[in-house]
Amino acid sequence: MKRVVITGAGTINALGHDVPETLEAMREGRCGIGPLEFRDVDRLSIAIGGQVKGFEAEGRFNRQQMTLYDRFTQFTLVAAKEAIGQAGLEFTGELAARAGVVLGTAGGGVSTWDDNYRAVYEEGKNRVHPFVVPKLMNNAACSHISMEYNLKGPSFTVSTACASSNHAMAQAFQMVRSGMAPAMVTGGSESMLCFGGVKAWEGLRVMSKDACRPFSANRNGMVQGEGAGIFVFEEYEHAKKRGAEILAEVVGYAMSSDASDIVMPSKQGAARAIAGALADARLNPEDVRYINAHGTGTAANDKTECAAVADVFGRHADELMISSTKSMHGHLIGATGAVELLACIMALRDGVIAPTIGYEEFDPECALDVVPNEAREAKVGVALSNAFAFGGLNAVLALRKV
Structure with missing residues (x-):
């Protein structure tokens, strides 16, 4: 088994248009x-979100x-440029032939769906743009990264609702670890912040009208939310040999299925x-100091997640720090992890x-x-x-300081 390190990171989300802006906002608890700002928002009962503002495609x-890039693809390409630029990799020759892309989106x-349903059903048009399908398909962003950076290895998209990107990163990790x-x-x-996207979520009756308050009794x-997070996962010796910065x-x-209920989580x-x-990382519970929680701010998720953490960590649970950054950037659904x-x-x-x-x-x-309200310094x-x-599909990643 190979060691796997992260050598590049990129993002765009409601907190910032790149990694430094985002981390600064997280440190400040911003x-x-x-x-929300888009067409027909006044018809929604939910009018807030972690929307990316000031982004001009x-x-x-x-x-x-622009005829090929939906907003979720635009976000992906912006974040990928930052991540691959930081990693300093140029995909040519054998590296290009073996390296690939695994992305998550729900x-x-x-x-694009929303705009074209409007055009056909509301405005009565009988034709749509010939590139509608390649623009809206879930694998569009993955394919455009592959083409932009000459990535010819295993490339695909994972769609498992709110665990999509954790499942995707787990698959990418396993590919590098296995050689x-x-x-x-x-x-x-992910970019669901349009009229149809929010209206669909309203129907679930799990949305807050004023704020996301994970773990708080009220x-x-x-x-x-919306945005993207993109990383370069690289084999440790490969990264070390070329002098790459390791993040x-x-x-x-690990991944699991509740096999119980389509919406209610299982401890x-x-x-x-x-x-x-x-177990996969060969870690003991006492090795872990911090957990980034799923922490959606719903009554069902938060108490179930805390109960699961307590079960796994036992007495050590009291020594853990666990926080939810969804309180700042919102729930990015397939991109949230x-x-x-x-x-x-x-x-x-x-x-x-x-x-x-x-x-x-x-x-x-x-x-x-739960590290309430203010960032904390800790080793x-x-x-x-x-x-x-x-759908009861779960994915957890373990990371270590290098």
Whole structure:
């Protein structure tokens, strides 16, 4: 088995248009959630979200590209440019032939679906653009990264709702660890913040109208976000040989299925994924100092996740720090684990724990150290990143300081 390290990171989300902006916002406990701005927002009962503001696609992409790039693909390419640029890799020869892309997204081109349903059903048009299908398909972003950077190895998209990017990164990790590929580009992207995307989520009645308050007794639901997080996973010796900066080491993962309910989370399923990640990484519970929680701000998720953590870590649970950055950037659905991985990297590399903002009232069912409202300095050697999806599909990653 090869060692796998992260040598590049890129993002765009409600907190920042790159990694430094995002980490600064996390350290400051800044909230990126605010009023939504798009067509017909006045018809929605939910009018807040972690929307990416100040992003002008027209200045980044030419007219031909705009006909092919849905907003989720645009986000992916922006984040990939930052990540691959930081990694300093040029994909040519054998490296290009073996390296690939694994990305996560739940919805793919939701804005393209929304725009074209409007055109056909509301405006009565009988034709749509010939590139609608390649623009909205879930694998569009993956394919465009592959073409842009000459990545000819295993490339595909994972769609497992809110665990999509953790599942994707787990697959990329396994490919590098097994020796199948010397490097992989991985992460996730999502852009559901359009009228149809938010209206669909309204129907679930799990959305907050005012704020995301994970673990707080007065929490009243999740808040959607959008954006992308992209990383370069690279074999350790390959990275070391070329003198690459190493951000963190990925040391294990696990995946599980609740096999019980399509929307209600299971403590047992979450606990199996957490315990499995520790076992795969050959870690003891006391090795872990920080967990980036799934922490959606719904009553069901938060108490179930805390119960699962308590079961796995036992007495050590009281010594853990566990925070949810969804309180700042919102729930990025299929991209959420990718953006949240940045908080784990910050904990390991910089010794700064991102806070759970909006925390107001203690909940005895969430009686863990949730790092309320303010970032904290702490030495962290090992961190976990949790993702628990609708459909009962779970994925947990384990990272270590290098």
